[in-house]
Amino acid sequence: MDWGSVAGLVLAVAGILGGQLLEGGHLASLVQPAAFVIVVLGTLGAVLLQSGLVHFVRGSRMVVWAFMPPPLEYEVQIRQACSWSFTARREGLLSLERFLEQADEPFVAKGLRLLIDGIDPVRLREILEVEIATYESGRRQALKIWEAAGGYAPTIGIIGAVLGLIHVMENLSDPSKLGSGIAVAFVATIYGVGLANLVFLPIANKLKAVVAQQSQRLDMLLDAFCGIAHGDNPHVIEERMRAYFE
DSSP, rough: HHHHHHHHHHHHHHHHHHHHHTEEEEGGGGGGGHHHHHIIIHHHHHHHHHHHHHHHHHHHGGGGGGGGGOOHHHHHHHHHHHHHHHHHHOOOGGGGHHTTTTOOOOHHHHHHHHHHHHHHHHHHHHHHHHHHHHHHHHHHHHHHHHHHHHHHHHHHHHHHHHHHHHHHHTTTTTGGHHHHHHHHHHHHHHHHHHHHIIIIHHHHHHHHHHHHHHHHHHHHHHHHHHHHHHHHOOOHHHHHHHTOOO
């Protein structure tokens, strides 16, 4: 769990609500179901239209990474790479088959399989670089739904404000209905701007950082696979891998 992300979200919401209380307002005045429906459903619909269902679903699932990013486990993977290298130097590349069944992610399994098949180091690098580029492109395309939500939410909040004012204008003869219309108008704007700047855009930027870290980890593994294919000394491979996160 990334407690910094959790604390940041709590602090941001607390700041808004605390300011409302300090100004003498009531928290209940910020609860407007109509404004919430307009902003949230309108934003979701616009994002879905832009991104398509596949990227929308993948991006929605990635939100977990903002609070529980996948572990990097640099040290574990360095030890694994050193073990592969020592084994390959002593017993040959075919001996790496024993590690293939223990591979816990597709990228590692593919790298080991290419080594076992005796693929040329240059060709091996080309294949795995395409794999990394595909991974990064897919994840970045998916996380764009949060950037899009951050762009659409404030505008849809303004639409909610206009709808609220239309409701006010339609009921000028009935003062009892004016308050609810004005409340929807202003609260919809708060929801749109608040969700964009406190939730959607921070999540998008956090996911960008996580994807960058994961891509760097894959680059590190790529370097290790190429080093093993070249027959480099395991200690050289280890030092080169450590340079990625020092």
